Amino acid sequence: MRLQVALRHRFAGFTLDLAFEAPAGITALFGRSGSGKTTVINAVAGLMRPDEGKVRLGEVTLTDTAAGVNLPPHRRRIGYVFQDARLFPHLTVRQNLLYGRWFAPGAKEGRAEATSLDRIVDLLGIAPLLARRPGALSGGERQRVAIGRAILSNPRLLLLDEPLAALDEARKAEILPYLERLRDELQLPILYVSHAMAEVARLADTVVLIEAGRLTAAGPTAEILSDPAAAQGLGLREAGALLTARVAAQEADGLTRLDSPAGPVWLPRVAAPEGTMLRIRILAQDVMLATTRPEGISALNILPATVRDIRQGEGPGALVRLDAGGAVILARVTRRSALTLGLTPGMPVFAVLKAVSVAQENVGGKG
Amino acid sequence: MADWLTAEEWRAVALSLRVSLLATVVSLPIGLLVAHALARWEFRGKQILNGLVHLPLILPPVVTGYLLLVTFGRRGTVGQVLDQWFGIVLAFRWTGAALAAGVMAFPLMVRAMRLAIEAVDPRLEQAAGTLGASRPWVFVTVTLPLILPGIIAGAVLAFAKAMGEFGATITFVSNIPGQTQTLPSAIYAALQVPGGEGNAARLVWVSITIAMGALLLSEWLARRAARRVSGR
Numbered sequence: 001m002r003l004q005v006a007l008r009h010r011f012a013g014f015t016l017d018l019a020f021e022a023p024a025g026i027t028a029l030f031g032r033s034g035s036g037k038t039t040v041i042n043a044v045a046g047l048m049r050p051d052e053g054k055v056r057l058g059e060v061t062l063t064d065t066a067a068g069v070n071l072p073p074h075r076r077r078i079g080y081v082f083q084d085a086r087l088f089p090h091l092t093v094r095q096n097l098l099y100g101r102w103f104a105p106g107a108k109e110g111r112a113e114a115t116s117l118d119r120i121v122d123l124l125g126i127a128p129l130l131a132r133r134p135g136a137l138s139g140g141e142r143q144r145v146a147i148g149r150a151i152l153s154n155p156r157l158l159l160l161d162e163p164l165a166a167l168d169e170a171r172k173a174e175i176l177p178y179l180e181r182l183r184d185e186l187q188l189p190i191l192y193v194s195h196a197m198a199e200v201a202r203l204a205d206t207v208v209l210i211e212a213g214r215l216t217a218a219g220p221t222a223e224i225l226s227d228p229a230a231a232q233g234l235g236l237r238e239a240g241a242l243l244t245a246r247v248a249a250q251e252a253d254g255l256t257r258l259d260s261p262a263g264p265v266w267l268p269r270v271a272a273p274e275g276t277m278l279r280i281r282i283l284a285q286d287v288m289l290a291t292t293r294p295e296g297i298s299a300l301n302i303l304p305a306t307v308r309d310i311r312q313g314e315g316p317g318a319l320v321r322l323d324a325g326g327a328v329i330l331a332r333v334t335r336r337s338a339l340t341l342g343l344t345p346g347m348p349v350f351a352v353l354k355a356v357s358v359a360q361e362n363v364g365g366k367g
Numbered sequence: 368m369a370d371w372l373t374a375e376e377w378r379a380v381a382l383s384l385r386v387s388l389l390a391t392v393v394s395l396p397i398g399l400l401v402a403h404a405l406a407r408w409e410f411r412g413k414q415i416l417n418g419l420v421h422l423p424l425i426l427p428p429v430v431t432g433y434l435l436l437v438t439f440g441r442r443g444t445v446g447q448v449l450d451q452w453f454g455i456v457l458a459f460r461w462t463g464a465a466l467a468a469g470v471m472a473f474p475l476m477v478r479a480m481r482l483a484i485e486a487v488d489p490r491l492e493q494a495a496g497t498l499g500a501s502r503p504w505v506f507v508t509v510t511l512p513l514i515l516p517g518i519i520a521g522a523v524l525a526f527a528k529a530m531g532e533f534g535a536t537i538t539f540v541s542n543i544p545g546q547t548q549t550l551p552s553a554i555y556a557a558l559q560v561p562g563g564e565g566n567a568a569r570l571v572w573v574s575i576t577i578a579m580g581a582l583l584l585s586e587w588l589a590r591r592a593a594r595r596v597s598g599r
Contacts, residue, residue, distance in 0.1 A: 072496070073496040073497050074496045074498075074499050074500055074501050077499065078497060079498075080494070082490070084490070086491055088491060088494075088495070089491075089513070089596055090509075090512045090513060099498050100499050102499070102500075103499030103501075103504065135597055149498065150497075153497075153499055
């Protein structure tokens with residue numbers, strides 16, 4: 001199922017004007033706070049009526065201002081997980097989870113297998129909470145219940161509005177694996193709003209970049225993240241390519257060896273069984289470049305690569321795109337270094353990466 | 368115990384309870400609708416509706432009674448129609464006393480309910496909508512349970528106010544023992560008789576007991592409902 005969105009809406013001092021398509025899988029709407037992300041999904045959910053626009057989900061037109069169509073939220077069958085969970089305080093967790101089931105057509109047959117209460121409760125690890133009330137839950141638990149509640153309403157599309165934004169790092173780490181399981185186990189298109197690149201890199205299949213109400217880039221996650229032109233929109237500190245790798249061996253000294261197209265990569269212990277495919281986000285600022293293979297250096301990962309292109313910004317830095325065995329790696333170096341090393345497209349180099357510089361949050365399951 | 372009050376006094380107590388109960392039960396759904404409209408809807412004449420609802424609170428009760436008499440009396444604009452078409456007469460009947468009590472208690476009821484509705488986070492109702500609930504269902508499954516403490520408080524407040532209503536009642540339905548003589552009217556009548564202070568005092572005690580009982584009951588109910596609603 002494919003979601004097609006085209007919107008135009010004027011606010012005081014701000015105009016939203018964009019169009020994009022979201023294929024199956026997780027599509028991340030990425031942009032700074034106030035760039036219009038939430039407005040977009042509110043329009044998709046029917047909570048906000050755009051001045052002009054068209055929203056189609058599969059064969060169903062949800063909004064078409066030109067034709068005067070605007071389905072009310074309760075007839076759209078879109079699950080919405082809000083930033084602040086919004087659980088019903090007068091109901092238990094179990095009653096909250098089953099709330100949408102009351103109204104969902106076909107929830108009792110058909111898809112019932114895939115979205116049965118037991119399965120979702122198990123998937124989200126909320127079995128011990130069923131009898132409690134929302135007031136007695138932690139932020140992370142509340143958010144997991146909200147996700148379960150949305151899925152159990154048997155939606156055709158799931159909207160997640162920064163579901164992790166209100167949580168601390170520990171809670172985020174607690175929920176991310178559940179989101180990865182959802183992505184891999186449910187055949188449900190998901191629109192995921194976020195301003196945290198690490199989340200997007202781990203979860204998204206497609207990325208839609210939004211800046212000040214306009215679309216700046218859209219495409220497959222690995223492609224967008226390794227595109228130096230998009231790096232500006234992401235913020236240079238957040239720039240970094242995605243490497244897909246397979247867990248090859250857990251080594252005795254606490255390191256994990258992963259096989260990637262660019263060669264073997266060693267990282268601090270990755271808690272995943274051998275054979276698991278993972279996404280590793282390698283920040284451009286963590287990558288050093290050398291023209292000869294460095295000797296006597298502490299960094300464990302030295303990957304042979306070829307310079308594909310060099311993008312110079314207005315500042316003192318340059319973003320170098322490398323081709324390493326078919327995979328793309330970004331390296332952020334100073335212009336002075338690029339000049340001293342004489343970097344030119346086609347030149348062979350070595351990318352140097354410290355094992356410990358890859359943060360745990362940048363290693364995640366691959367769909 | 369039963370002979371503590373005279374038969375006539377018992378009748379006044381029973382009548383007061385009946386009048387207040389009818390007034391409360393009938394105005395409950397109307398009050399809820401008006402409170403909801405004032406809290407959530409935007410419409411022309413909202414301020415006028417708001418003013419009309421609150422008028423009995425600030426008008427002298429005798430004025431409200433007079434207006435009721437003019438409107439619902441046998442010759443009144445509405446009263447005439449009720450009498451001729453439905454055979455319903457309110458003036459100088461106990462049902463008229465209920466109408467007077469209901470009108471006087473209405474602003475208190477609406478106020479309590481309106482505050483409760485305004486305290487409900489509309490984002491919860493939005494969430495219910497995305498889960499497939501249409502507007503009426505959202506109201507029944509989310510809004511109503513959340514405002515239950517406010518409804519209880521409003522109903523009990525209205526009941527207590529109706530129990531104590533005097534001015535509008537005596538103007539509209541007079542003070543006929545056994546027919547329209549409510550507890551406050553009976554106290555008033557007792558005080559008109561020389562040496563009637565003793566009789567009045569006993570009725571005053573009954574009045575205080577009922578009012579206090581109603582308040583304690585409402586506190587208890589509201590606290591129970593609030594505990595449910597707070598999500599703990």
